[in-house]
Amino acid sequence: MADNVQFARMNGLGNKILVVDMRGRKDRVTPHAAVALNADPATEFDQIMAIHDAKAAGTDAWIDIINSDGSMAQACGNGTRCVVQALAAETGKKAFLFHTVAGLLEAREHEDGTISVDMGSPRFGWNEIPLAEEFHDTRRIELQIGPIDDPVLHSPSVASMGNPHAIFWVDNDVWSYELDRFGPLLENHPIFPERANISIARVRSRHAMDLRTWERGAGLTLACGSAACAAAVSGARTGRTERTVTVNVPGGPLFIEWRERDDHVIMTGPAEWEWSGTVDPATGAFQRDGATAGDSGARAL
Numbered sequence: 001m002a003d004n005v006q007f008a009r010m011n012g013l014g015n016k017i018l019v020v021d022m023r024g025r026k027d028r029v030t031p032h033a034a035v036a037l038n039a040d041p042a043t044e045f046d047q048i049m050a051i052h053d054a055k056a057a058g059t060d061a062w063i064d065i066i067n068s069d070g071s072m073a074q075a076c077g078n079g080t081r082c083v084v085q086a087l088a089a090e091t092g093k094k095a096f097l098f099h100t101v102a103g104l105l106e107a108r109e110h111e112d113g114t115i116s117v118d119m120g121s122p123r124f125g126w127n128e129i130p131l132a133e134e135f136h137d138t139r140r141i142e143l144q145i146g147p148i149d150d151p152v153l154h155s156p157s158v159a160s161m162g163n164p165h166a167i168f169w170v171d172n173d174v175w176s177y178e179l180d181r182f183g184p185l186l187e188n189h190p191i192f193p194e195r196a197n198i199s200i201a202r203v204r205s206r207h208a209m210d211l212r213t214w215e216r217g218a219g220l221t222l223a224c225g226s227a228a229c230a231a232a233v234s235g236a237r238t239g240r241t242e243r244t245v246t247v248n249v250p251g252g253p254l255f256i257e258w259r260e261r262d263d264h265v266i267m268t269g270p271a272e273w274e275w276s277g278t279v280d281p282a283t284g285a286f287q288r289d290g291a292t293a294g295d296s297g298a299r300a301l
């Protein structure tokens with residue numbers, strides 16, 4: 001299998017990530033390989049982060065983000081932290097500038113091992129999300145699910161973090177809603193021409209909320225970094241929270257700051273290496289190395 005490349009199974013607060021090293025190659029990880037990798041319980045994932053050679057001076061790498069259904073995503077906060085950890089372990093560098101289809105992405109590893117990603121400016125225009133119909137106020141759009149006169153979820157805030165998000169605000173425990181049932185319906189609702197990541201959020205205080213996400217192209221996940229950012233900015237925009245919020249996702253807390261000075265959203269959280277191996281990016285056939293996560297912490301690919 002001379003055509004294999006190095007890859008690592010990692011996670012960002014339980015968001016299942018495969019980081020694949022495509023540097024020095026012209027080909028890409030195929031949708032076929034993605035679907036095959038996701039079908040094997042050992043490599044089941046939410047996103048693949050494929051690291052390619054940089055295309056522009058001053059950037060460290062180009063990154064392709066691939067959902068487990070083989071579709072491409074424009075942003076993945078948790079996966080970006082995984083890439084930073086792997087490249088920091090390889091190079092000793094702490095600060096990185098990545099290029100994705102959504103633009104430039106700055107990220108940095110801190111002394112304590114946590115990683116911050118500058119997710120850029122959120123966008124709120126109905127055609128930027130995008131929505132299929134014009135809505136002037138995207139803090140609350142007309143969309144509901146459940147009985148017409150007593151909807152289970154309704155009036156979400158919508159935002160783009162490069163990728164489309166809808167946040168439904170709820171009063172009860174986020175676990176009491178059947179997101180596995182409503183998620184696929186809402187993800188594919190005609191109001192979202194490019195589909196959407198669907199979250200339910202419960203505000204706990206001016207600085208904290210609970211969040212569960214049904215990810216576009218990946219389904220229920222333990223964490224979704226871009227959704228945490230979309231929820232935090234939507235919380236602040238609707239007056240529910242301040243601009244600095246701890247977003248508790250099923251995998252743990254993410255710290256989000258919507259910076260006043262430049263409108264950028266900074267997401268901070270951990271990344272974890274689980275094991276490494278080699279994979280054929282055309283077919284998804286893979287082999288594991290011997291080493292697995294003990295207390296080894298960060299590791300190069």
Ligand SMILES: N[C@H](CCC[C@H](N)C(=O)O)C(=O)O
Pocket residue numbers: 015046047067072073074075076077078079163164197215216217218223224225226227
């Ligand atoms: N897990 C990712 C988001 C993936 C988004 C993807 N599901 C899409 O937009 O299609 C994150 O941490 O931000």
